[in-house]
């Protein structure tokens with residue numbers, strides 16, 4: 001089905017993102033996987049291509065666009081190639097942007113944004129803790145005021161870009177008596193005494209993305225690194241989770257679309273019993289059904305992209321998009337592995353990697369149960 005969400009400016013940026021993937025990622029992907037890292041040079045190149053600072057004001061070196069469709073189109077190209085690429089870029093350049101652009105004061109903007117737009121300052125966001133991620137309001141990391149500083153203690157886990165980040169946005173409890181209303185956000189910088197990182201976590205998929213545990217032991221964070229308003233951190237996070245979830249939905253459907261397309265081509269070439277496997281009715285019907293599901297889902301996601309670009313996307317609609325795309329993606333990738341037969345189980349095939357990489361999309365950025373909880377609450381239940 002023809003899509004109408006993007007205009008020629010968005011499509012022009014799509015070509016820049018596609019060329020970036022083709023020239024700087026695709027040829028080196030095997031190496032990134034072997035090294036368990038996407039090197040900084042790749043992100044510096046993305047910065048040169050203008051792919052990192054889309055939401056950063058022009059005066060700080062970004063594109064300064066107030067149209068989320070530009071982020072969406074880049075997401076489609078990066079996540080359409082791999083979940084790891086889409087998520088590392090997504091955390092740094094999309095999810096963290098509203099915090100670093102929208103919640104920072106002038107001094108912080110001048111300090112962080114120019115390098116954020118080039119990739120010299122790489123970022124992560126630390127909400128989840130070993131004790132739990134779904135119930136964010138229960139987080140245990142603390143920040144206690146001491147003169148002009150805060151003393152941070154606690155730990156975070158599963159943090160994307162956590163190993164390589166120069167700046168981590170950390171959620172910490174600043175008023176234990178106030179529950180969700182006693183949480184604040186801090187910019188914790190690499191090299192601060194007491195801030196350390198654990199090993200790179202050994203994941204089922206996405207070996208090339210760096211996912212880490214972070215530890216804070218009496219880290220002295222200056223009040224100048226408080227991001228947003230003291231004790232409003234939870235409200236800030238809730239406000240921005242809709243962008244995280246629509247971003248995740250865009251990733252999910254982009255990868256499903258890309259792998260489905262590749263699989264359809266494969267089933268035209270691969271023969272069994274003297275005929276292309278795609279022509280067997282079972283496989284043809286399966287591919288027809290998945291194509292219909294993907295296209296119908298894409299139509300909903302496109303509506304959500306447009307709504308978000310107009311600052312009208314509700315948290316519940318973002319949750320619906322995230323929930324359904326993760327589920328359809330899982331269904332598509334599982335069927336595609338099956339259609340590739342034994343090759344579908346070989347790591348050298350994109351379809352196999354995508355299947356492993358994408359399992360987490362039903363867990364991260366709010367699990368599917370939490371999405372259902374949000375949607376259910378909206379039904380008055």
Ligand SMILES: Cc1cc2nc3c(=O)[nH]c(=O)nc-3n(C[C@H](O)[C@H](O)[C@H](O)COP(=O)(O)OP(=O)(O)OC[C@H]3O[C@@H](n4cnc5c(N)ncnc54)[C@H](O)[C@@H]3O)c2cc1C
Pocket residue numbers: 091124125126127128129131132133134135157158159160161203211360363364365366367368369370373
């Ligand atoms: C690869 C990866 C990258 C990640 N990147 C980041 C990152 O960059 N920053 C960050 O802060 N976090 C990140 N996360 C963490 C992720 O967001 C959490 O894993 C997720 O929110 C779930 O939290 P949890 O793992 O603590 O599970 P839990 O909260 O312990 O949940 C366990 C199970 O219980 C279910 N459950 C919980 N509450 C309910 C309920 N009320 N009703 C029904 N079921 C419920 C959940 O759905 C889940 O199935 C990442 C995770 C992974 C795996």
